[in-house]
Amino acid sequence: MAAGDRDPIEIENADGAGAFVIVCDHASQTVPLDYASLGLAPEALDRHIAWDPGALGVARQMAADLDAPLLWPDVSRLVIDCNRDPAAPDLIVAEGDGLTVPGNSNLDAAERTRRLAAVHAPYHAAIEACLAARRAAGRQTSLIAVHSFTPVWRDRHRPWQIGILFDDDRRLADTLIGALRADPTLTVGVNEPYSPADRVYYTLSRHRAQDALAAVMIEIRNDEIADATAQQQWGSRLATIVRDFAIDGQAAGPAAA
Structure with a gap:
């Protein structure tokens, strides 16, 4: 980020008193001006490789329904992917999904370090600060990450309208899967279309560890959330499900053995 640029980390409802913290790692398609669009045409930044539409x-x-803090980086994942380990090979992609990213080609270590310091590190520091404040206040907390995915990938049709991703802690995932599968019109992915083995669980793994927080990643097929009305409907539906999880008193503390 150039000197004088605004803070790229967005925090909404920072003092939310509900039982959840929500993150949206790939919320934005914004490329800061000093990156010169990474050498891409404007329409390239509309593609899924740049962000998670919806x-x-x-x-x-x-976040509104649950009175939850919401944190997200207002920077495209093409600049740096905040949901990847700093050592991951796809932290900054030069090619992907048939797209070459000129501004990411042949990056030296200094430029990788600069992007980590400008976006990745502040994002995760903000999440850590949010969780620390809630811990100090004695607030119950579970973590939710919201993402979207494409209907087709590498010529493979993805039948799931929604996928629920989890690691060894199934508490929150099982609540969502059970409620969603009760709707016969839905095909629900369980660790589909991705799983933590695909290195897509970095944010949740990093931040749930200290307090063994319940955590889940929600992936919604992006044709399901193509407009504001659909986004609001899905958001409220999911909030209703996880609110029951919090009411049941399961949202904090270690998973059962």
Whole structure:
């Protein structure tokens, strides 16, 4: 980020008193001016490789319904992917999904370090600060990450309208899967279309560890959330499900063995 640029980390409802913290790692398609669009045509930044269309609208509705803090980086994942380990090979992609990103080609270590310091580190520091404040206040907390995915990937049709991703802690995932599968019109992915083994669980793994927080990643097929109305509907539906989880008193504390 150039000197004088605004803070790229967005925090909404920071003092929310509900039982959840929501993150949206790929909310934005914004490329800061000093990156010169990474050498891409404007329409390239509309593609899924640049961001998760619709995810922020869902996350905002969930945060509003649950009185939850919402954190997200207002920077495209093409600049740096905040949901990847700093050592991951796809932290900054030069090619992907048939797209070459000129501004990411042949990056030296200094430029990688600069982007980590400008976006990645502040984002995760903000999440850590939010969780620390809630811990100090004695607030019950579970973590939710909201993402979206494409209907087709590498010529493979993805039948799931929604996918629920989890690691060894199934508490919140099982609540969502059970409620969603009760709707016969839905095909619900369980660790589909991705799983933590695909290195997509970095944010949740990093931040749930200290207090063994319940955590889940929600992936919604982006044709399901193509407009504001659909985003609000899905956000409220999901908020209703996870609110029951919090009411049941399961949202904090270690998973059962």
